[in-house]
Amino acid sequence: MTTGRILNIPNILTIARIILIPVFLIIAYWPPALGVTDVQADITFRHALLTAIFILAAVTDWFDGFLARALNQTSAFGRFLDPVADKLMVAAALVVLVQWKPTITMAFAGIVIISREITVSALREWMAELGARTNVAVSTVGKYKTAFQMIAISVFLLNWQPLNILAYILLYMAVFLTLWSMIIYLRAAWPYLKQP
The missing domain is CATH 1.20.58 (Methane Monooxygenase Hydroxylase; Chain G, domain 1)
Structure with a gap:
């Protein structure tokens, strides 16, 4: 209710x-x-x-x-x-x-994370139109992705040099989980995507 x-x-x-x-x-x-x-x-x-x-x-x-x-x-x-x-x-x-930090490592991470959010949002909207939105509900991997993402960005924003390497490790763990979670959602939607 x-x-x-x-x-x-x-x-x-x-x-x-x-x-x-x-x-x-x-x-x-x-x-x-x-x-x-x-x-x-x-x-x-x-x-x-x-x-x-x-x-x-x-x-x-x-x-x-x-x-x-x-x-x-x-x-x-x-x-x-x-x-x-x-x-x-x-x-x-x-x-x-x-x-x-205009480096390829930061730009790549930013593009992957933002692109994934756009892709999954569009996928969920499309699946909702088909009445199958629950097939792409938030997964456990998605929750871990969000946690790593938030922690990594927080460490980067702090801008404390001794934590710089840790920040990149956390960020690329978030990138890995970002791609993994997107694959999970795409696999769940694939039976609908391959329909004529």
């Missing part, structure tokens, strides 16, 4: 997550304050703030789903907006990271 209300607590958290995206971008690109004598301290604070915002968004992603079930406040609007909010925040963070 669902409440059907749009402005319930879980949906407010989801909307807040979307509102955090422009805040995240403004902080990422805001020029150093005039008169700042310790530029490095300003940069360190900025990276810590960006990491905190991204982690807050990741936590509310889990929390809004938990509250929707616990408070019986699930809604069609929430089921639509929740995954959109997640993808928007991840895409925004990846675009920023690719600009900060």
Whole structure:
């Protein structure tokens, strides 16, 4: 049973997550304050703030789903907006990271992750039209992919040099899980895709 209300607590958290995206971008690109004598301290604070915002968004992603079930406040609007909010925040963070670290390793990871989200979203929409959306429901691999992705991006945003190698390891584990989960979804949809 669902409440059907749009402005319930879980949906407010989801909307807040979307509102955090422009805040995240403004902080990422805001020029150093005039008169700042310790530029490095300003940069360190900025990276810590960006990491905190991204982690807050990741936590509310889990929390809004938990509250929707616990408070019986699930809604069609929430089921639509929740995954959109997640993808928007991840895409925004990846675009920023690719600009900060313009290397083929970062660009490749960003392209794979964003492309997978577009592909799977389109696949789910198409499968829903066929009445078979449950065949491409979120898998366990997809959940692990999201966890590795969120942790990797958070470590990159922190921009602490000793964790740089760890960040790349986590990111490419997320890339591997991203491709694996996409293959799982495509295999589940293949019987429908090969129909004339």
